[in-house]
Structure formats: C-alpha cells, structure tokens
Amino acid sequence: MYSSWEELENACKTCKKCKLCGSRTNVVIGTGNKEADLMFIGEGPGADEDASGNPFVGRAGKLMNMAFQALGINRDEVYIANVVKCRPPNNRNPEEDEVNSCLDYLRCQVMLVKPKVIVLLGNVALKNILGKDYGITNSRGKWIEKNGIFYMPTFHPAALLRDESKKILFWKDLKEVKQKMNNF
Numbered sequence: 001m002y003s004s005w006e007e008l009e010n011a012c013k014t015c016k017k018c019k020l021c022g023s024r025t026n027v028v029i030g031t032g033n034k035e036a037d038l039m040f041i042g043e044g045p046g047a048d049e050d051a052s053g054n055p056f057v058g059r060a061g062k063l064m065n066m067a068f069q070a071l072g073i074n075r076d077e078v079y080i081a082n083v084v085k086c087r088p089p090n091n092r093n094p095e096e097d098e099v100n101s102c103l104d105y106l107r108c109q110v111m112l113v114k115p116k117v118i119v120l121l122g123n124v125a126l127k128n129i130l131g132k133d134y135g136i137t138n139s140r141g142k143w144i145e146k147n148g149i150f151y152m153p154t155f156h157p158a159a160l161l162r163d164e165s166k167k168i169l170f171w172k173d174l175k176e177v178k179q180k181m182n183n184f
Contacts, residue, residue: 002108005034012085017101020086020094026053030081030109038078038181039115040064041106042156043124044094050087055080060157067157067171071178079113081106083128099128110149116184118149119177122156141173143180152177 002008012029015021028045031054040056048058056064068075084094084102094102106129110118120126123136130144130151139153154173155166 001104001111005112008105008108008112012105015085015101015105018086018098020084020088020098020101023089024086025050027085028053028055028082028087029085029105030079031055032075032079033077034079034113036077036079036113037116037184038073038177039110039113039118040078040080040121041118041125041129042080042082042121044082044084045087046091046158047087049082055082056157059161063157063160067174070171071174073174073178079109079115081109083125093124099124103128115149117177117180118151119174120151120153122159125156126153141169141176143176150180152180 002011009029012027015027028049042055045055046058046060048061049055055061065075083106084098085105088094088098118129120129126134126136126139130146130153134153136153136155140155142153144151144153152173155170157170160167160170
C-alpha cells in the first residue's frame with residue numbers, strides 16, 4: 001500500500017499491470033479535495049477523461065456537475081475517482097483482471113482521503129467495492145455502512161443519458177447524500 005499521494009500517483013502513472021495501459025492517453029487517477037468527507041466512485045474513464053486525465057468531464061460528468069450545482073455541492077470539495085484508472089476500449093465495462101489490477105490503487109485513495117460518505121456510481125463500482133452479491137437495481141438508494149463509511153449506491157450518470165426515467169431516482173439519492181452530509 002502507498003503511504004502518500006505522491007507514491008500512489010507515481011505508481012498509477014507507470015502502471016503496466018493490465019492490458020489497458022497499452023491504449024491509454026492519460027491515467028485518470030482522481031480529482032478534487034484529497035481530504036474530502038464525500039467521495040464519488042465511478043467505473044472507468046471514457047474518451048474525454050482519457051484525453052484530459054480527469055474523471056467525469058464528458059457528457060456524464062456534465063450531468064453530474066448540474067446535479068452538484070442544484071444541490072449546492074462544490075465539485076472541488078469532493079473527491080472523484082474510478083474503479084479503473086485507464087480507459088477500457090469503446091467504453092466497455094472493465095474486465096475482472098483489469099479491475100483486480102487497479103483495486104489496490106482505489107483502496108489506497110479511500111485510505112488517504114478518509115471520506116465519511118462514498119457514492120457508488122453504477123453497478124461496476126457497487127460490485128467491486130461492496131461485493132458481487134450487490135446489484136444496483138436492488139441496492140440503489142439504500143445506505144450501506146461498512147468499516148465506518150456510509151455508502152450510497154446510485155445509477156452512473158451515463159445510465160441517465162440512456163434512460164431519462166432514472167434521473168428522478170438519481171436526484172433523490174443525491175439529495176439523501178446531501179442530507180447525510182449536513183448531519184455530520
């Protein structure tokens with residue numbers, strides 16, 4: 001495990017643990033407040049994220065930013081990361097070996113940030129953080145406490161772009177998160 005951000009970031013930038021390193025433009029480690037009480041975890045970078053080196057800057061990120069703004073959440077005050085740090089081809093879900101290659105990096109990020117609340121964006125984040133027994137359909141909107149951290153599973157913003165009916169539930173979940181944060 002890495003004991004500092006510098007060690008972690010250097011390890012991520014030079015990582016060659018899986019085949020995703022061969023096609024990446026940038027490693028997308030994370031962004032935001034490295035001491036945030038609130039953390040968001042998605043599945044992996046898309047094309048815009050790979051190009052910029054920052055998570056959630058494409059269409060899904062813009063949707064997330066609108067939700068943040070409406071709720072009075074400053075994006076710079078939260079920490080945002082992904083399960084995998086390199087873009088899977090054609091925005092496919094990361095494969096199990098790719099996830100396993102990156103999970104220690106994500107665990108280290110959580111350890112360094114020390115968030116009180118983590119929002120799990122989508123099924124990939126949910127299953128790889130809390131376990132394969134969880135599914136987004138049954139778990140979304142329900143608080144799960146583990147090791148002193150409160151987790152809120154919800155839809156990935158990209159899912160909202162494909163199915164607008166999920167926006168109401170996503171909004172409801174983020175309002176729950178905002179309320180929880182106000183109680184700390």
